[in-house]
Amino acid sequence: xxxxxxxxxxxxxxxxxxxxxxxxxxxxxxxxxxxxxxxxxxxxxxxxxxxxxxxxxxxxxxxxxxxxxxxxxxxxxx
Amino acid sequence: xxxxxxxxxxxxxxxxxxxxxxxxxxxxxxxxxxxxxxxxxxxxxxxxxxxxxxxxxxxxxxxxxxxxxxxxxxxxxxxxxxxxxxxxxxxxxxxxxxxxxxxxxxxxxxxxxxxxxxxxxxxxxxxxxxxxxxxxxxxxxxxxxxxxxxxxxxxxxxxxxxxxxxxxxxxxxxxxxxxxxxxxxxxxxxxxxxxxxxxxxxxxxxxxxxxxxxxxxxxxxxxxxxxxxxxxxxxxxxxxxxxxxxxxxxxxxxxxxxxxxxxxxxxxxxxxxxxxxxxxxxxxxxxxxxxxxxxxxxxxxxxxxxxxxxxxxxxxxxxxxxxxxxxxxxxxxxxxxxxxxxxxxxxxxxxxxxxxxxxxxxxxxxxxxxxxxxxxxxxxxxxxxxxxxxxxxxxxxxxxxxxxxxxxxxxxxxxxxxxxxxxxxxxxxxxxxxxxxxxxxxxxxxxxxxxxxxxxxxxxxxxxxxxxxxxxxxxxxxxxxxxxxxxxxxxxxxxxxxxxxxxxxxxxxxxxxxxxxxxxxxxxxxxxxxxxxxxxxxxxxxxxxxxxxxxxxxxxxxxxxxxxxxxxxxxxxxxxxxxxxxxxxxxxxxxxxxxxxxxxxxxxxxxxxxxxxxxxxxxxxxxxxxxxxxxxxxxxxxxxxxxxxxxxxxxxxxxxxxxxxxxxxxxxxxxxxxxxxxxxxxxxxxxxxxxxxxxxxxxxxxxxxxxxxxxxxxxxxxxxxxxxxxxxxxxxxxxxxxxxxxxxxxxxxxxxxxxxxxxxxxxxxxxxxxxxxxxxxxxxxxxxxxxxxxxxxxxxxxxxxxxxxxxxxxxxxxxxxxxxxxxxxxxxxxxxxxxxxxxxxxxxxxxxxxxxxxxx
Numbered sequence: 043x044x045x046x047x048x049x050x051x052x053x054x055x056x057x058x059x060x061x062x063x064x065x066x067x068x069x070x071x072x073x074x075x076x077x078x079x080x081x082x083x084x085x086x087x088x089x090x091x092x093x094x095x096x097x098x099x100x101x102x103x104x105x106x107x108x109x110x111x112x113x114x115x116x117x118x119x120x
Numbered sequence: 121x122x123x124x125x126x127x128x129x130x131x132x133x134x135x136x137x138x139x140x141x142x143x144x145x146x147x148x149x150x151x152x153x154x155x156x157x158x159x160x161x162x163x164x165x166x167x168x169x170x171x172x173x174x175x176x177x178x179x180x181x182x183x184x185x186x187x188x189x190x191x192x193x194x195x196x197x198x199x200x201x202x203x204x205x206x207x208x209x210x211x212x213x214x215x216x217x218x219x220x221x222x223x224x225x226x227x228x229x230x231x232x233x234x235x236x237x238x239x240x241x242x243x244x245x246x247x248x249x250x251x252x253x254x255x256x257x258x259x260x261x262x263x264x265x266x267x268x269x270x271x272x273x274x275x276x277x278x279x280x281x282x283x284x285x286x287x288x289x290x291x292x293x294x295x296x297x298x299x300x301x302x303x304x305x306x307x308x309x310x311x312x313x314x315x316x317x318x319x320x321x322x323x324x325x326x327x328x329x330x331x332x333x334x335x336x337x338x339x340x341x342x343x344x345x346x347x348x349x350x351x352x353x354x355x356x357x358x359x360x361x362x363x364x365x366x367x368x369x370x371x372x373x374x375x376x377x378x379x380x381x382x383x384x385x386x387x388x389x390x391x392x393x394x395x396x397x398x399x400x401x402x403x404x405x406x407x408x409x410x411x412x413x414x415x416x417x418x419x420x421x422x423x424x425x426x427x428x429x430x431x432x433x434x435x436x437x438x439x440x441x442x443x444x445x446x447x448x449x450x451x452x453x454x455x456x457x458x459x460x461x462x463x464x465x466x467x468x469x470x471x472x473x474x475x476x477x478x479x480x481x482x483x484x485x486x487x488x489x490x491x492x493x494x495x496x497x498x499x500x501x502x503x504x505x506x507x508x509x510x511x512x513x514x515x516x517x518x519x520x521x522x523x524x525x526x527x528x529x530x531x532x533x534x535x536x537x538x539x540x541x542x543x544x545x546x547x548x549x550x551x552x553x554x555x556x557x558x559x560x561x562x563x564x565x566x567x568x569x570x571x572x573x574x575x576x577x578x579x580x581x582x583x584x585x586x587x588x589x590x591x592x593x594x595x596x597x598x599x600x601x602x603x604x605x606x607x608x609x610x611x612x613x614x615x616x617x618x619x620x621x622x623x624x625x626x627x628x629x630x631x632x633x634x635x636x637x638x639x640x641x642x643x644x645x646x647x648x649x650x651x652x653x654x655x656x657x658x659x660x661x662x663x664x665x666x667x668x669x670x671x672x673x674x675x676x677x678x679x680x681x682x683x684x685x686x687x688x689x690x691x692x693x694x695x696x697x698x699x700x701x702x703x704x705x706x707x708x709x710x711x712x713x714x715x716x717x718x719x720x721x722x723x724x725x726x727x728x729x730x731x732x733x734x735x736x737x738x739x740x741x742x743x744x745x746x747x748x749x750x751x752x753x754x755x756x757x758x759x760x761x762x763x764x765x766x767x768x769x770x771x772x773x774x775x776x777x778x779x780x781x782x783x784x785x786x787x788x789x790x791x792x793x794x795x796x797x798x799x800x801x802x803x804x805x806x807x808x809x810x811x812x813x814x815x816x817x818x819x820x821x822x823x824x825x826x827x828x829x830x831x832x833x834x835x836x837x838x839x840x841x842x843x844x845x846x847x848x849x850x851x852x853x854x855x856x857x858x859x860x861x862x863x864x865x866x867x868x869x870x871x872x873x874x875x876x877x878x879x880x881x882x883x884x885x886x887x888x889x890x891x892x893x894x895x896x897x898x899x900x901x902x903x904x905x906x907x908x909x910x911x912x913x914x915x916x917x918x919x920x921x922x923x924x925x926x927x928x929x930x931x932x933x934x935x936x937x938x939x940x941x942x943x944x945x946x947x948x949x950x951x952x953x954x955x956x957x958x959x960x961x962x963x964x965x966x967x968x969x970x971x972x973x974x975x976x
Contacts (some may be wrong), residue, residue: 073942077941079940079941105949107948108950111949
């Protein structure tokens with residue numbers, strides 16, 4: 043039996059951006075993927091996506107000051 | 121202007137000079153230890169050879185033909201009679217000797233594995249640094265060495281050992297540097313890549329055959345008053361090397377016995393070693409005749425006094441001053457009082473023009489000794505002339521447009537004022553100079569908070585910007601006025617303190633002044649327009665205060681005790697002014713004034729309010745005495761009863777505990793439950809009696825200060841008048857310092873309040889010896905705690921601020937680092953600029969009210 047950390051209340055919601063959303067995001071901030079914060083492909087929160095290097099993960103967090111915020115991380119080799 | 125070269129440095133290699141490079145670079149070969157001949161000229165081929173650069177004025181360098189200060193100096197070399205190990209590469213040499221074959225010089229890793237391990241080493245080196253790479257190589261080589269045979273030529277390997285600092289042994293046989301060098305020469309260049317050496321590097325260069333001589337310009341001799349020359353430490357050391365080297369040469373040529381040659385060789389090795397580093401742990405440091413340790417190459421670079429930390433990281437600046445600070449509440453918030461003697465040394469350059477010639481001539485006429493004068497003039501060609509009695513006439517004649525006059529500091533000049541540690545942007549602010557008599561810097565006590573300064577001997581630094589650009593930048597970006605609102609929590613960092621708060625509190629609360637007194641007060645704090653003062657014979661304090669407020673200012677808030685403070689159209693209608701509205705880091709009143717009337721107005725108003733408070737107090741008189749701690753008899757009885765009740769309660773709990781009737785709280789043992797309950801009961805005693813004391817005592821000075829928030833809090837009052845309360849160590853009652861008791865005076869296993877640190881007396885009535893000792897215990901604990909915590913948290917903050925120092929909010933609202941990688945997608949997740957909020961909250965209601973006009 044393995045423990046699914048994603049059900050834990052302290053783990054925020056992770057999701058994988060599709061190509062067009064990813065493009066839009068990079069366009070919005072005028073950056074390439076390497077300017078994003080990183081997450082390893084083996085991170086327990088995202089293994090289920092089978093993400094490839096270069097994919098962008100969206101993280102929706104609860105925030106004390108702003109309600110919810112979105113954060114983006116690029117998948118890197120572990 | 122010089123032509124600019126647009127090129128980017130993509131990498132830097134560190135390597136060693138080869139013997140050939142050293143010889144090619146050299147301007148001279150040094151062959152004799154003599155420095156000067158009988159006439160005092162430097163000897164050709166000596167250490168002060170003029171081909172190595174010039175240090176005497178008037179002479180020209182034989183190599184480049186330039187004069188002193190133009191010639192950068194040139195390297196020379198010595199040919200060593202026998203090779204010596206370079207002390208700084210002993211470890212690298214040892215690594216190479218250990219991991220290469222004695223006979224064929226190849227790495228002790230089998231051929232087919234080499235490329236695989238090179239990759240591993242490169243990866244480790246890149247991720248964990250050079251040391252980790254070294255360890256990894258050692259590990260791998262050790263693995264293959266167990267066979268004790270070279271995997272290439274199949275010959276048996278011996279064990280290499282090192283005797284510190286620089287002698288190598290191969291199974292108890294000494295390896296001379298010649299042999300070491302021969303070994304290193306055998307190592308094929310391809311194998312060096314495994315160790316991470318740069319291409320083109322040869323390991324045998326780590327065993328010196330020629331020694332580079334630094335130019336004389338980096339070891340200049342000093343001529344003493346007696347005309348004698350005193351040589352630099354490096355020259356001394358080099359002299360030793362050359363001398364021994366010559367003797368070694370002579371002995372070898374004369375065919376001296378091997379023992380003598382060995383001895384001289386060792387001596388040469390010692391001298392060359394100490395030339396590089398005179399603090400090698402196993403070697404006695406080389407000394408002067410007087411016993412003073414020589415400062416050689418490594419000592420010049422290393423440590424706090426070395427080139428890096430002293431000269432490169434620690435720069436010093438002109439036009440700066442430092443002295444003790446003291447308070448002056450009657451200068452403006454953005455002023456700094458500068459001692460007269462300082463203002464005559466700190467200068468501001470001003471250019472002579474058609475319009476200010478007269479004005480500047482006045483300073484030149486006064487000269488450097490009379491204030492306000494001038495110390496120097498600078499001609500348009502950049503030549504600087506000092507103004508003295510002799511040159512004054514001449515300078516007055518020649519001064520014309522285009523000249524610069526370095527005049528003394530005047531009132532209103534721009535200065536930067538700073539107190540270490542500079543953790544803040546508010547730790548360095550721009551002030552306007554006010555020249556004052558005395559020897560200390562004066563600053564308004566209201567700006568102590570951002571600097572975290574007090575006047576128990578603190579010193580501060582002052583810098584005078586020297587050009588218009590710097591002055592403008594300082595004035596616009598760094599002026600105290602512009603720093604009033606903290607970017608950390610969006611409230612004022614400056615505010616009234618102590619007397620200023622007490623004064624305003626008393627004024628708005630209870631004072632009624634005659635009209636004459638009121639005008640005197642207001643005039644004293646800089647108010648000239650007295651028209652807002654009501655035309656009555658007797659004026660209320662709040663009406664006097666209201667004169668300072670702008671006519672169209674309205675504000676509703678709370679004071680410290682929770683009552684409403686209401687200001688309507690510049691009139692204080694209800695509530696008292698206290699810490700929560702005037703104090704630093706609190707209250708919205710100052711914040712609202714800042715928002716509505718801007719930085720300069722706020723600074724001025726705050727200055728006036730502060731002066732008003734202090735003037736009020738000065739006129740009224742304010743003092744505390746032992747009588748302030750007196751309580752009415754009935755109050756004393758009430759407090760005594762409360763304490764007694766709590767004590768009894770605690771004793772009852774203890775009795776229950778001994779009778780075994782005490783029930784344990786969830787997750788606690790019975791003993792823990794006892795402690796918790798007793799502590800709770802006793803703390804209740806102090807809180808209750810504190811409340812009683814605060815309520816009963818009317819209008820003593822101590823209470824006034826505590827109420828207004830100027831100084832002290834209810835707890836302090838309670839401890840002085842009612843009961844000091846339970847002393848706690850690490851959140852518990854004081855536990856046994858002896859066996860089962862806290863002091864020998866108490867009985868065995870005495871758990872009663874008085875035996876475990878409960879102080880039922882107050883500071884006025886006096887403590888019993890036992891109580892006093894308990895107080896000393898907690899006092900010492902608190903002292904230790906702060907002494908240990910301060911440096912720790914300081915270092916913690918330093919690491920944090922260093923890590924975050926170049927993060928920046930970009931125009932698109934993202935937070936990015938220096939290479940514009942995103943750290944946050946919106947600053948602080950909500951994108952708010954805290955300094956534009958009120959205590960971190962955007963007050964939408966007041967924004968709307970400001971736009972559409974206040975709804976009735």
